[in-house]
Amino acid sequence: NAGVMQNPRHLVRRRGQEARLRCSPMKGHSHVYWYRQLPEEGLKFMVYLQKENIIDESGMPKERFSAEFPKEGPSILRIQQVVRGDSAAYFCASSPGLAGVKGADTQYFGPGTRLTVL
């Protein structure tokens, strides 16, 4: 049973370019979360999505960042016009999200995408 998959694992962009990070949740999971980890720091919540819906984007910067989880295909975190401060590890997590089921909210993390902005 494959875990959460993220690609690319490493991404280098120059300032002003766009970064696209992809996340495929575990099989059977319908909830996806994105977190950002700055060097030597903890993880900070960015956005929580279900299929075709953004449930909570309270941690997402208001500009340049967007996320989607389409009906088919992986979840995408997009960062437009990247700046050096966007350099970080971006982690995706997924959970089953089955209402009333024990463990439905347990989040399992992928290996992350390490973004470097030159």
Place this chain on the structure above:
Amino acid sequence: GENVEQHPSTLSVQEGDSAVIKCTYSDSASNYFPWYKQELGKGPQLIIDIRSNVGEKKDQRIAVTLNKTAKHFSLHITETQPEDSAVYFCASTGGAAGNKLTFGGGTRVLVKP
């Protein structure tokens, strides 16, 4: 919003000794508390979790305790081994935070052989 504090930030123990990491949270409505282990260059790995209706949970050498009144929870690792060396994060969710995890700042554990 929810705030999670974690101590210590670094912990060095001799192989075979025990390690204890403590976390406090601010939202009394939080009801789920997972612990993650993160090795260098990898994603966080869930190692144990506890829900608010339970005071203690154990899985082999790892145990977690929860004190809802004091709003703190702790991770205990017994008989530490070199492969336990990693960064450990506590987290909380539920309450006003909904499903999102609020993480502590992490504890870097070094087990010396």
